[in-house]
Amino acid sequence: MTDVRNHQYDVLVIGAGGAGLRAAIEATRDGASVAVICKSMLGKAHTVMAEGGAAAALANKDPRDSWQTHFRDTMKGGKYLNDWRMAEIHAKESPDRIRELEQWGAIFDRIPPGLKGADGKPLKAGTISQRNFGGHTYPRLAHIGDATGLELIRTLQDRGIHSGMDVFMEYTVRRLFTTDGRVSGCFAYNRADGTLHTFQGKTTILATGGITRCWAVCSGSWEYTGEGHALAYWAGAEMGDMEFVQFHPTGMIWPPSVRGILVTEGVRGEGGVLTNSEGERFMFNYVPEMYKNEFADTQQEAQAWVDEVIADVTATQRRPPELLTRDVVAKAINSEKKAGRASEHGGVYLDISWRDEEQVKKKLPGMYHQFKELAAVDITKEPMEVGPTAHYVMGGVKVDPVTQESSVPGLYAAGEAATGLHGANRLGGNSLTDLLTFGKRAGEYAAKAAAETDGYLEISQTDIDAVVAETLAPLNRQEGENPAKVVEDLREMMQEKAGIIRTGALLEEALADLDELEARGEKTAPGGGRIYNPGWHQALEISAMADISRMCALSALAREESRGAHTRDDFPVPDRSHWGKVNSVIWLEEGEMKIRHDPCPPISAELRALLDASDLSEEE
């Protein structure tokens, strides 16, 4: 009999990134006992890596901004597949979530004295400053240099530890239990000492972040194997929009060991220009119809905008095409490569060296160090080489926009693990305020539901025995492959067959390959024992990676059009009459992955009036 320890808490929060911590803080505030369970140590979650900023219509930097404009930008960037109710809540509540973070200790960059708004009135010096980012009409991102995620997670961590939550660090959750159709708890193992644990919770919040480690070139950490998404799916939850994976246009590409590491969009927000091997500023050739009126069409106009930004005056010019949405820029880079105009190592050049050296170091300190230390490139003097990197998944657990509850009663989801806000493409900066806005809501509603529940549901012993056996199985296999090899092959396969440009034939191959990879995964032998054994941990992650990759390939195969982050070479144009009006839904039924397409929820007339009329008529 293997020893399994049991714990009981009103609310279980799986994940300690921005979404998980914000949820836990809210739940404890409402009096619930809360366990936070996370794979890595507190304060190290993926959120720590976020760079550019958090988007909220504070209207400090440009008084013309409003929640209505933020809402419009988010919907437009998402190519109208977003859940409009989530976009509305997000646009309205984000400013308060940022102000509250400031009161908890976050030190955002400030507005300097002497600035004037578009109406000629002075801006309020000393309030939170905001920066420009792709797809946002006005400067909207509250930031701290290029280390906004660190500030966010540290602030929530330092707040959280005083709120009474119990943190279980370096615990990996492998299964959610359901009892009579309701989530009753979860199973986890402690990475550090190999002990096994069950947690009973009246409600459970999934805040496990993203899945981008399923691709060979990605900006994510080892945590992004998609276990969280798989946990929900295995528990019967409906998963939405899984075909939409954002490839960030600017990842490092050289040397090979840094391939994929993110180069913040802030570089372009500060005036960085993209050029090909012929020295041409190619983005001018890629401005889509729907953005034609909003972007500069000459270098002079683009430069005039940058000059205004540097002078810290309100922009009156149209912005440079480098600041188009991520899907557009990533695809443009891909096209330049295909046309034989790639940089030395197969990307394009991103150049900020024309700006004053000290300004670059002050505005982009992280990027300066990252290139200097990892690539021996001084970005104040020479261009960077960049290319697309798998960065963010718009798809995830389908949730109620108000409460964040999933289709399985008692299970809530927030942050990158959930879907709805971003539609077919996320705007930079919208994730961090997504975490805060919907993390808070998930915490609030999960605590409320827990308070209305008496006692804990029994977890079936058969279920516990099954997951224990499965968890220990890799350690009992004497002979077998190194799990690292299977993971590497899976990531290379997804990069090649379900990457930035897709075709029906390749996606079908991907689905077949995944069956094979999963079977290989079941036979790996990591060796070693239960104490801090990364080979064992990796062996356990493969089944989740396979199911996540499958969801992505299956929904990408079904969507026969190109929209936002999803590009089909065999269906290169958006199909407004059908695909522009439906979201994909994936679920598990009797051991099989099923897919259907639901019509997008109807939008209220009031909110519809805020949207871009010309886009919508095109969408009809």
Add this chain to the structure above:
Amino acid sequence: MGREVTFRVFRGEPDEDGVPKGELVDYTVEMDEGMVVLDVIHKIQAESAPDLSCRWNCKAGKCGSCSAEVNGKARLMCMTRMADIEEETPEGEPVLIKPMQAFPLVKDLVADVSWAYELNKTIPPLTGPEEKDWVFSQEEADRVQEFRSCIECMLCVNTCHVLREHNMFDEFAGPRFFVRLADLEMHPMDAGDRLEMVKDDLGIGYCNITRCCTDVCPAGINITDNAIIPLKERVVTEYYDPLAILAKKLGLRK
């Protein structure tokens, strides 16, 4: 066949009394262009030792997980380039990789840093005004933002002799937490007072300003000059400056 490098890596676990028991094991791998130390560790895991333990998350110097001692010096493995390591390692010698030595061992390259999480809980949080939309200048923000850039890698703690050699984890908060306290004490909107704690419970007096912590900080925080010395000065003014004490008695200062 490309160039090869040999890593001599500590492999082991603590015994029942918590004393590290283990051995140094040599692994030879082929080098790729631009590798950092963490890449070599990952390659060893992928090729020959899947159960070799090490912590990492971001591989970009942002999370502070991958701290270890490389050739006896505390550094982030993900930000230490092999080109530099090869240059500093004598010809024909292996590169020596050990976990942080000031902390208890979990296994191989993983150290137990739970002390830091426990200590952090004892530090009273920010207490600022209830009203929203705080106003302060970028200059005021700059002073504190330096401290906020700490990634909690614990390399400074690992290096400080008060902790490493004298093991005073119960009496001395160590450089990381003086950075945290400086952050709170110099926050433009904070009304809290933690100086008594800094003097007594956290033992700032034990620091004799050797600056070893500052030397290893990957975030480039000027720990000693900008955090510790100003805190020491505040303690002196508060508790040892006769004029200040008199002023306080007379109710002229808080």
